[in-house]
Amino acid sequence: MEYQLQRENPIAVFDSGVGGISVLRELIRIMPEEDFIYFGDSKNAPYGTKEKEKVRDLTIGCARKLFDQGAKGLVVACNTATSAAVRKLREMYPYIPIVGIEPALKPAALCMEHPKVLVMATPMTIHEEKFHVLMERYKEKAQILPLPCPGLMDFIERGDLDGEDLYKYLEDLLYSYRENQVDAAVLGCTHYPFARKQIQQVLGENVKIFDGGEGTAREMKRRLQEKDLLCGRQKRGQVVFENSLTDDSKIELCKKLLNI
Structure with a gap:
């Protein structure tokens, strides 16, 4: 299935928990006018103790959900998920900007x-x-x-x-x-x-x-620019937080970490 990428659509940021908020902060600093969806897979965290194939499957499943919600780009803000799945995701969605993270x-x-x-x-x-x-x-x-x-x-x-x-x-x-x-x-x-x-x-x-947060954010901006997908709005964008756990404690923690 090919997704329609629109300039006004949000950028998705994915992590196995709340750590990717450090990357989201950099993304907002560099592209304050963009909208973001932050998804933490806390239900399946930590990824670092799982088999690579399992991490790949979880990451691809979460990425698919985010693309179904209209994400025009994806930042995989988790080193383990980047290693396990980013290459495969780029093969599956060659037209969507996908950026992973690595140690700086x-x-x-x-x-x-x-x-x-x-x-x-x-x-x-x-x-x-x-x-x-x-x-x-x-x-x-x-x-x-x-x-x-x-x-x-x-x-x-x-x-x-x-x-x-x-x-x-x-x-x-x-x-x-x-x-x-x-x-x-x-x-x-x-x-x-x-x-x-x-x-x-x-x-x-x-x-x-x-x-690695700043370098990752700059790379996502470059890739969106390349595909003419920057939103071009003048006002500040919004952030939506989602988590695979049903209670709100992780979402509250995400909001707190974003403002630290």
């Missing part, structure tokens, strides 16, 4: 002469072939230190951003990298920017911190 290793690796770069990501992302290809590409430019962060995403999914337990978790996790042990840190999961302030605090003010 390039700007971090090029931020100075041969920096030490810590890449914080889910265990699943760090084991994926896609990530190893990315590391291989920049290994001559930087010393890259991958760090799996099991459980960090769960703090954000619970909305636990100010508690002492998050700070304690980060202190234990990042203990070896404090006191000028690294030059830059890459937040390799869309949930992690919500803990950016605490990560900066633990690593120290001199560490440059990078995430």
Whole structure:
């Protein structure tokens, strides 16, 4: 089935939970006049512990629903879903702008002469072939230190951003990298920017911190422009939040995170 893409239609942002709100913030900053649908598949989260085929099926199913609602473009704001499904989605919908996300290793690796770069990501992302290809590409430019962060995403999914337990978790996790042990840190999961302030605090003010949200938003704008699909409105757009869980707690958390 081929969908009719209209300029005034919304851009869809998809994630397995609430982390993609960090990407939605960048999209709104760069394209404030556009409408957005944000869909979180919290019912099936986390994706990072599932088989690749299962993640692919879930992502394709959610994408189809969003296209049925008239989405003119799709941002897959989840590293695991990007690796599992974006290539397949582009084959299925070659005429729809579809953008995935990947850790912002390039700007971090090029931020100075041969920096030490810590890449914080889910265990699943760090084991994926896609990530190893990315590391291989920049290994001559930087010393890259991958760090799996099991459980960090769960703090954000619970909305636990100010508690002492998050700070304690980060202190234990990042203990070896404090006191000028690294030059830059890459937040390799869309949930992690919500803990950016605490990560900066633990690593120290001199560490440059990078995430993939802005680059992803700019890429979506470029692809929409290419297809003449930017809405061209002068007024600010609207955001609709949807979630696969039926209670409203995740939607309330999404609204809160968008305004943080």
